[in-house]
Structure formats: C-alpha cells, structure tokens
Amino acid sequence: MQRPHYKFWPKRLPHSMTPPATSLWDNLAISARRYPDKSAIVFxxxxxxxxxxxxxxxxxxxxxxxxxxxxxxxxxxxxxxxxxxxxxxxxxxxxxxxxxxxxxxxxxxxxxxxxxxxxxxxxxxxxxxxxxxxxxxxxxxxxxxxxxxxxxxxxxxxxxxxxxxxxxxxxxxxxxxxxxxxxxxxxxxxxxxxxxxxxxxxxxxxxxGPDDLAVLPYTSGTTGLPKGCMHMHSSLMHNAVASAAWGNATAENVTLLAVPMFHITGMVSVMHSSIYSGATLVMMPRWDRDLAGRLISAWKVTTWTNIPTMVIDLLGSPDFDKYDLSSLVHIGGGGAAMPQAVAQRLFEQFGLRYVEGYGLTETAAPSHSNPPDAPKQQCLGIPFMSTDARVVDPDTLREMPVGGQGEIIIRGPEVFKGYWKRPDATAAAFVEFEGRSFFRSGDLGYMDEEGYFFLTDRLKRMINASGFKVWPAEVEALMFRHPAIQEACVISARDSYRGETVKAVVVLRAAYRGKVSEAELVAWCRDNMAVYKVPRIVEFVDALPKSGSGKVMWRSLQEAENQGGRDGGG
CATH class of the missing domain: 3.40.50.980 (Rossmann fold)
Structure with missing residues (x-):
C-alpha cells in the first residue's frame, strides 16, 4: 500500500515498535524500583x-x-x-x-x-x-x-x-x-x-504474561447488551508504550488525569502510559474547569489528554486569566472533533498544537493519531505505530481511492482478540483483506493525499454526546421496561454544548396516554440508566414508521430530526 503519511512521521520514531514481553504489572513494579520515592499520584x-x-x-x-x-x-x-x-x-x-x-x-x-x-x-x-x-x-x-x-x-x-x-x-x-x-x-x-x-x-x-487476558472493557453496539472486548496484556502494553513514545514522554512528565480511567483512553493512553514512563499523575475524580485550572497552575502540568469540551469549558471560565498554562507542552485528545477556532486560540495564545487521535475500545484507544509536529485540525490523524489502516467499500471491501468515502478498517497489535462469549459478533467484526485479518471500525471516513484520515459518518447507529458513546439499542431496551412504553426509538438531536444529545420517540400504551409526561419518563430513565444515556428530549407519537418487514425505520426519524429538530440545549 501507499504510505504517504510517512513523510510526516516524527523523525525521532520508528514506524513500528517491539513492546516489552511482560505483563502490565511489571510496568508498575519497574517504575517503583526505579523511582520509589517519586510521586506516582497527586490527589x-x-x-x-x-x-x-x-x-x-x-x-x-x-x-x-x-x-x-x-x-x-x-x-x-x-x-x-x-x-x-x-x-x-x-x-x-x-x-x-x-x-x-x-x-x-x-x-x-x-x-x-x-x-x-x-x-x-x-x-x-x-x-x-x-x-x-x-x-x-x-x-x-x-x-x-x-x-x-x-x-x-x-x-x-x-x-x-x-x-x-x-x-x-x-x-x-x-x-x-x-x-x-x-x-x-x-x-x-x-x-x-x-x-x-x-x-x-x-x-x-x-x-x-503478554498473551494472557488482562482487561475486559465493555462496549455497546447496534443490538443487544454490551459486549466484553478481550484485551491481552500485549495489546494494552503496545499502546501504553507507543503513546509514551508518540508524546515524547519522560519520567519528568506531570500529567493531568481528568478523563475517566474506566474508559479505554484514560486507562491506556494516560494511566498505563504514565505508569510505564514513571510520570506523575495529577488526578481529578471528575471534571471541574476551575479545579483543573488551579491544578495545572500549581503542579506545573506538562501534558493533558482530554475531550474537546473540557478545553472549551476551561477557556470559558470567568477565572481563566488567573490560571498559568505555560507549563503545558503537550495537549490532545479525541472522542469528538476540536472546533477549529478553539484549536487556533490554543496555538496563538499558548503555542500549543492540539493533537487529535482516534480509536475504539476494540483498539485499546489510539489506532490513529496526529503527528505532534504536524497535526491537522478536525482530523483523526495517521495510522498509529505498528498499525495498518485502510478505507474500503463496506459492501465490496474494495479499497477506496484518495478522498473516497468508505469504512475504516484497522490491523495492528493493539486490536482486541474478540468479544467475550460472542463468536458470532467476533466473526462479524473482522474481515480478510489482502490475506490478513482487519477489524471493521464501523466508521466511515476518507484518506487525503497526504495519508491523513478523516471521519465523515457512521455505519453503526451511535450518538456521540460530549465524547460519551450512546448506543440507541441499549437505551431502547432499558426504556421498554417502563410499563407505559409500548414502543421507543432513540435518535440523536442537535445540542449546542454536547454536540449531540439523546432523543426518544415514544409510543405509549393506550391505558397510559395522557397520563405520563415527558418529565416523568426522563426522571424514570435517570433512575434506571447512566445519566449520559438518559434522553434529554421525549417526543410522544401515535405510531413509529415501519418497513414492510415490521422493523422500525429509525433512519427516517433521524433524517426528519436533522432537517427540523429542536436544539437539546446546553
């Protein structure tokens, strides 16, 4: 394959790497022997x-x-x-x-x-x-x-x-x-x-050791309950070590840990990468912009991986001028595109280039990342270390030409081994391409003439609310447990702050019509599902559109929402 992105590859790094053939535990044990008295965590x-x-x-x-x-x-x-x-x-x-x-x-x-x-x-x-x-x-x-x-x-x-x-x-x-x-x-x-x-x-x-199962993070999908992604010590080790190398990490790094460690990015790209490097983690239990501003200033934070809404929020603080961000030398993240105006402000005011990356739970966080010295804005980046990625026609699997939209497929040591107890889903997630097994991302995108990848759409039905992935089928399955709900279809709605938010189009059972309000359903959802999955908007209808085979035509509801839906607010 053509690899035009090698022209922009960090000159200090090889194109692939050999990670340590040890367990993830050894990273902590080795750092503790090397730096016994050094701060691993500040809380x-x-x-x-x-x-x-x-x-x-x-x-x-x-x-x-x-x-x-x-x-x-x-x-x-x-x-x-x-x-x-x-x-x-x-x-x-x-x-x-x-x-x-x-x-x-x-x-x-x-x-x-x-x-x-x-x-x-x-x-x-x-x-x-x-x-x-x-x-x-x-x-x-x-x-x-x-x-x-x-x-x-x-x-x-x-x-x-x-x-x-x-x-x-x-x-x-x-x-x-x-x-x-x-x-x-x-x-x-x-x-x-x-x-x-x-x-x-x-x-x-x-x-x-490297070939043993280490972590079983769960990811949802278009149907059914969340599936466990089988990650061996080796797949997380690769991305932990590669992330450290990519970001030019040393034991002197002071890293703001504001993204959650239960999520693959916080776990691998921040926690495991920092422990491997012997860095110091300045830890926040959850996001608060003014606490983040104080911690960056006081602890001289050098690197910060985040989701763009965090940066937007911090820059919008009335107290922002009180904070000293001069210690930051590396800032980046993913989960949603960084608005160009915000990225430009970071560069002009602080000399920081926001480095966006892309990855999934199945790829142990980054499968793509922008080169720190040559990032493009609102771009997934180039295939990560040791990684091969292509854009193919999702039906024929024919590789698309430069600029042509298709499904992004990925091969590399960071790719998971399959879904726990789900051989059917595992088989569907991989495809043979040029005689090798590639993971199907379910995301549509294209590659430009310089080898950078861009996201254009999703094959999978998913809502991205402030970087949190919400899978409509999972929300619908939970909503069906409410006695008043006969049918529900979950779609995305525009949101001025979250980018997208969750909307439920609901058909009530006859006995409950006129007796259950939107607010009551939202409150019930808050009691029964994670807050980021809760529909912010509930629309009552007499019937859902259905195909000849009886399937709910969610796409027609989504298209109607896109054309004239209200904004979900901030």
Missing part, C-alpha cells in the same frame, strides 16, 4: 509515591487471592477516578486476574449484566456506588451474584481538611467527604478498603 494535594502504590496493590492482590480470586478470574472495578482505582486495577493484574472496568454512572439494572456476563464474583467500588452494585447483585438468581464487595471511601485517599489550590469544589463536599456504611450483600459480604489492605499472606506468584 487533592496528597502524594502517593511509586513504592506506596506498589505496596498497596500487592496487599490488595493478596487479599483478592484470599477471597478466592484465581488466574483468569474477572473482577469488576467500578469507581470514579481516585488513587484506589489505580491501586485496584494493578492489584487485579497482580493477582493474575482480569479487570472488568465499569462506568460508575451505570445503575443497578445495567450493572446486572456486568456481573453475570463476565461471571464476576468480586467487585471493587466506592462507598457511594456500593449500594447500587449490591442492589444489582441481590436481584440476581441465587449463586449468580457477587460473593465479595470491596468498598473504599474517597477520604481513604486524601485529607478532608485540604485547602488552597488543592481544595475540593464546594459542590463536591457531600459526594467526596461522606463516609457510607457498608451495604448488606445477599449471599456474600462487603469488606472495607482498610481491612482489604491487611491481608495475612503474600500475593500469589505472578504467572501471567
């Missing part, structure tokens, strides 16, 4: 050295072994960003087990699937989320739920009296400072974090 002013992080992870791994976790077992990890998430992630790997990262915004009805599908018997979470996990587990048939729930409190990790630049935003006080009682767990028991770290025996021998 509201509290520092955790590499030695401390490793010691806590080893103690928790020993406890997991005592609780019956064995090689290859899946352990649910459900929490917002905090030092305990990183410790627990590496502890699960140290116990030779598999991390199942779960979005903490999920509610009990959704959480059931993340317990039963991976056959998880142990989960690790925070006190605010523990009741929801217990509720999900308790609702399952006998023997199908959790046996152990390890629960930490946010204040296990920082000084509740912290003031100054590291102070909590006032709106977070109740959330972060409340210490929650351990919930009862039918058929098992909950265990406090402090007790979990006091294991009586040592961790088991480390006997996993």
């Amino acid at each position: 509201f002013g509290t520092r955790y050295s590499y030695a401390q992080v490793m010691q806590q992870a080893e103690r928790l791994a020993a406890r997991l072994f005592e609780l019956g976790v064995r090689r290859g077992d899946r352990v649910v990890l459900c929490m917002q960003n905090c030092p305990q998430l990183l410790v627990a992630h590496f502890a699960i790997l140290r116990a030779n087990a598999v991390v199942v990262p779960v979005n903490p915004m999920n509610r009990a009805e959704e959480l059931k699937h993340y317990i039963t599908d991976p056959d998880a018997k142990v989960a690790i979470t925070t006190g605010d989320l523990a009741p929801e996990l217990a509720k999900a587990s308790d609702a399952l048939p006998a023997g199908a739920g959790l046996q152990h729930l390890v629960v930490t409190q946010f204040t296990d990790a920082f000084d509740a009296q912290v003031t100054g630049v590291n102070a909590l935003p006032p709106a977070w006080h109740d959330w972060l400072l409340t210490r929650h009682p351990l919930p009862p767990l039918a058929g098992g028991r909950a265990l406090a974090w402090s007790e979990a770290l006091q294991a009586a025996q040592a961790a088991p021998a480390l006997d996993v």
Whole structure:
C-alpha cells in the first residue's frame, strides 16, 4: 500500500515498535524500583509515591487471592477516578486476574449484566456506588451474584481538611467527604478498603504474561447488551508504550488525569502510559474547569489528554486569566472533533498544537493519531505505530481511492482478540483483506493525499454526546421496561454544548396516554440508566414508521430530526 503519511512521521520514531514481553504489572513494579520515592499520584494535594502504590496493590492482590480470586478470574472495578482505582486495577493484574472496568454512572439494572456476563464474583467500588452494585447483585438468581464487595471511601485517599489550590469544589463536599456504611450483600459480604489492605499472606506468584487476558472493557453496539472486548496484556502494553513514545514522554512528565480511567483512553493512553514512563499523575475524580485550572497552575502540568469540551469549558471560565498554562507542552485528545477556532486560540495564545487521535475500545484507544509536529485540525490523524489502516467499500471491501468515502478498517497489535462469549459478533467484526485479518471500525471516513484520515459518518447507529458513546439499542431496551412504553426509538438531536444529545420517540400504551409526561419518563430513565444515556428530549407519537418487514425505520426519524429538530440545549 501507499504510505504517504510517512513523510510526516516524527523523525525521532520508528514506524513500528517491539513492546516489552511482560505483563502490565511489571510496568508498575519497574517504575517503583526505579523511582520509589517519586510521586506516582497527586490527589487533592496528597502524594502517593511509586513504592506506596506498589505496596498497596500487592496487599490488595493478596487479599483478592484470599477471597478466592484465581488466574483468569474477572473482577469488576467500578469507581470514579481516585488513587484506589489505580491501586485496584494493578492489584487485579497482580493477582493474575482480569479487570472488568465499569462506568460508575451505570445503575443497578445495567450493572446486572456486568456481573453475570463476565461471571464476576468480586467487585471493587466506592462507598457511594456500593449500594447500587449490591442492589444489582441481590436481584440476581441465587449463586449468580457477587460473593465479595470491596468498598473504599474517597477520604481513604486524601485529607478532608485540604485547602488552597488543592481544595475540593464546594459542590463536591457531600459526594467526596461522606463516609457510607457498608451495604448488606445477599449471599456474600462487603469488606472495607482498610481491612482489604491487611491481608495475612503474600500475593500469589505472578504467572501471567503478554498473551494472557488482562482487561475486559465493555462496549455497546447496534443490538443487544454490551459486549466484553478481550484485551491481552500485549495489546494494552503496545499502546501504553507507543503513546509514551508518540508524546515524547519522560519520567519528568506531570500529567493531568481528568478523563475517566474506566474508559479505554484514560486507562491506556494516560494511566498505563504514565505508569510505564514513571510520570506523575495529577488526578481529578471528575471534571471541574476551575479545579483543573488551579491544578495545572500549581503542579506545573506538562501534558493533558482530554475531550474537546473540557478545553472549551476551561477557556470559558470567568477565572481563566488567573490560571498559568505555560507549563503545558503537550495537549490532545479525541472522542469528538476540536472546533477549529478553539484549536487556533490554543496555538496563538499558548503555542500549543492540539493533537487529535482516534480509536475504539476494540483498539485499546489510539489506532490513529496526529503527528505532534504536524497535526491537522478536525482530523483523526495517521495510522498509529505498528498499525495498518485502510478505507474500503463496506459492501465490496474494495479499497477506496484518495478522498473516497468508505469504512475504516484497522490491523495492528493493539486490536482486541474478540468479544467475550460472542463468536458470532467476533466473526462479524473482522474481515480478510489482502490475506490478513482487519477489524471493521464501523466508521466511515476518507484518506487525503497526504495519508491523513478523516471521519465523515457512521455505519453503526451511535450518538456521540460530549465524547460519551450512546448506543440507541441499549437505551431502547432499558426504556421498554417502563410499563407505559409500548414502543421507543432513540435518535440523536442537535445540542449546542454536547454536540449531540439523546432523543426518544415514544409510543405509549393506550391505558397510559395522557397520563405520563415527558418529565416523568426522563426522571424514570435517570433512575434506571447512566445519566449520559438518559434522553434529554421525549417526543410522544401515535405510531413509529415501519418497513414492510415490521422493523422500525429509525433512519427516517433521524433524517426528519436533522432537517427540523429542536436544539437539546446546553
């Protein structure tokens, strides 16, 4: 194939790389030996050295072994960003087990699937989320739920009296400072974090390597429940090491960790890459623009991976002039296109070129990235290190010419092994091209004459709300559980802040017509699904358009919305 993008390849880097043939745990162990006293994490002013992080992870791994976790077992990890998430992630790997990262915004009805599908018997979470996990587990048939729930409190990790630049935003006080009682767990028991770290025996021998399953993140799709993506130590290792090289990382990096670590980008491109490099992670539990501005200024943050809405939000702060962003040398991200005007302001005011990338859960974050020295705006970038990507006709699989729109297909060491327990979905996700297996992204795009890739549309039915992927089929399946809903079709609506937002077109059962309001349905959805999936708009109709075979014609509803729909607001 032609590789015109090699002309723009960073001259300091090879086109492909050989990642370490070790487990992901070894990255933490090696950094802890090299930099034992160096800060691995800063959380509201509290520092955790590499030695401390490793010691806590080893103690928790020993406890997991005592609780019956064995090689290859899946352990649910459900929490917002905090030092305990990183410790627990590496502890699960140290116990030779598999991390199942779960979005903490999920509610009990959704959480059931993340317990039963991976056959998880142990989960690790925070006190605010523990009741929801217990509720999900308790609702399952006998023997199908959790046996152990390890629960930490946010204040296990920082000084509740912290003031100054590291102070909590006032709106977070109740959330972060409340210490929650351990919930009862039918058929098992909950265990406090402090007790979990006091294991009586040592961790088991480390006997996993690059070819063992490491992480099972879930992704949704056009039909059915979310599917687990099987990532070996090797696929995450490749992108962690490659991301460090691509971003010119050193152990002196100070990285703002504002994107969630339960998501593949925060997990691989930020957390794993930084631990491999021996960098310092300045951690935020979730986004707050003024806290981010204070942390960048106070801790001299050098690199920041984000979603564009975070940058837009920070630049729009009334206090923005008080913040010192001069320490930043690398800024980039993905999930949505960075508006050209904002990218231009970053360059003119701070000399920063925003480096956009592209990837999926199935590709362990980046399969494409812009070269840091030659980025293009609103562009996916060029195929990442060791990666081959093409644009093909989705029906004939014929490679498209330069500028021709087609489906982006990807081959590389970062591509997952397949979907957990779903050989049918795995087979459909891969295609043979030029005698080799490529992953079908489901995204439509084109390649320009210089080898840069651009996104134009989606083959898959998906809504991108502020970088969060919302899969309509999953939202519809949850909405059908409401007794008033006869039919529902979920589409996207324009939103001035989120880019896209979720809209539900609903047919009510006859007995409920005129008795259930839009606000009542939205409130019910908030109680039963992650907040980013909740429809912001509900439209009642007498019937949904259907094809001759009886299928709902969602595309016609989407086209009608695109032509005349209201804006979903900010």
